[in-house]
Amino acid sequence: MEKLRVGIIGAGRISDLHALEYLANPRAEIVAVADMVAENAQTRGRAWGVPAHAIFTNYHDLLALPEVDLVEILLPHHLHYQAVLDAAQAGKHVSVQKPMALSVEQADAMIAATQRAGVMFKVFENFIFYPPVQRAKALVDAGEIGEPLSIRIKSNAATSPNAWQVPLAAQIWRFDPAQNGGGPLVFDDGHHKFALAWHFMGQAEAVHAWIGATEVFPGAILDSPSIISWKFANGGVGALEVVYSPELVLDTQHYAQDDRIEITGAKGVIWVTRGHGKMLDAPPVVLYRDRQTRTFSDMPVGWEHSFINSTRHMIDAYFAGAAPSLTGEQGREVLRFALAAQESARLGQAVTLAKG
Structure with missing residues (x-):
């Protein structure tokens, strides 16, 4: 049986969820891993059955392997751009974690590079593959609520005794706008929410954002409380409310956060x-x-199923010669949405998203 042979670039905490379907699907296998932290690369590589000669601290060594068909890029956001260009030049199909880049200009260059190379380019967005979201979308598409008029999303960060333990070094970059592109909740996690709004009702036409600031530990500013509102071209509206509740305890096996959609x-x-x-x-x-x-x-309602479904969809697309979801162009649209919120907060006024 032909298999999609995958190299994973970036073996941090989130890679455990990205690996699930590759390990379970008989049409795929993880054949290489790279992480600048040798312990991460070795630990994940051994757990995934990667041979010792294909475990690296430099992703360029992984890209040189002829047996790698596709790379899964799970690096801090500011590293996505160059890694995608390098992967495309090496002739590898690409799946890159959201958000795809820090600017529309970078996104355009990434799309162009993968098109020139003739490789698949997926922006990995898992929330649209979360089973309850998939069911809600099927109900909307079946006409159960008529024409959608508005979408409201609530994102609540909190605390949990069962939450993932993420090393401090893996958290710090998320609080640096130069590396993250914005804040941990509105720009980074917010990509999921803007993708949901786009998924259900299309691209926003105008966005207004008020982004707050809460110091969670010295020098680490969380972009909460925040509220972002937008208008769609068809006259529909939407809103995202982001709140950090430090004394709120919830059940989770992953990040200490929960979400609701209406x-x-x-x-x-x-x-x-x-x-x-x-x-x-x-x-x-x-x-x-x-x-x-x-x-x-x-x-199923475990958050991990959104990763499993997103990866499975890409494996199916690879073998069918079909487009993945999100495509680079779709990822660019969601990025424009997220960047508009950042710009609105800086300007203190609504921002219009020009077409294209």
């Missing part, structure tokens, strides 16, 4: 009641229309 249509409303974790003791998807409430619980 989509209002012309004749009904859909709620997705969870995301990273579990805060509400409620079905994951709720639909109201025609004076009746229906609930949907027949789906």
Whole structure:
């Protein structure tokens, strides 16, 4: 059986979730890993069954391996641009963690490089593959709530005794706008939320953002509390509220955070009641229309399933010769959305997203 042979560049905490489907899918295998921290590369490499000769601290060595078909780039955001260019030049198919870049200009260059090389280019966005979100989208597409008129997203960072233990060194760069592109919640995690808004209702036409600041430890500023609102070209509206509640304890096996989504249509409303974790003791998807409430619980709800589904979709696309999701162009649209929020907060006024 032909297999998609994958090299993983960046073996930090999140790589555990990216690896799941590659390890389980009979049509894929992890054949190489690179991380500048030798311990990370060795630990993950051994766990994934990577031979010792294909474990590196320099990703250029990984790119030189002829047996690597595709690279999964899981580096800090400011390193995405060069890594994608290098991978494309090496003739490798590319999946890069969101956000794809720090600017639209970088995104354009990355898209152009992968097109010239004739390789697949995926911007890895997992939230649109989260099973409750997939069910909500199917309900919307089936006309259950009529034309969508608005989307509201609530993102609540908190604390949990079961949360992932992420080394401090792996957190620090997220608080540096030069490396992250913005803040940890509105720009980094916010990409998921802007992608959700785009997924359900299309690209925003105008964005207004107020981005707050909370010092969580000396020198580390969290971009919370914040609120971002936007208008769609069809007249619909949306909003994202981001809050850090330091004394709020929730259940999670991953980041100490949870999310809720509300989509209002012309004749009904859909709620997705969870995301990273579990805060509400409620079905994951709720639909109201025609004076009746229906609930949907027949789906996996662990956050890891969003990674599994996103990776599986890409493996299927690779073998079918189809486009992945997100494509580079779609990732660029979500990036424009996220950057508009940053610009609006800096200017203190709404920002219009020009077409293209």
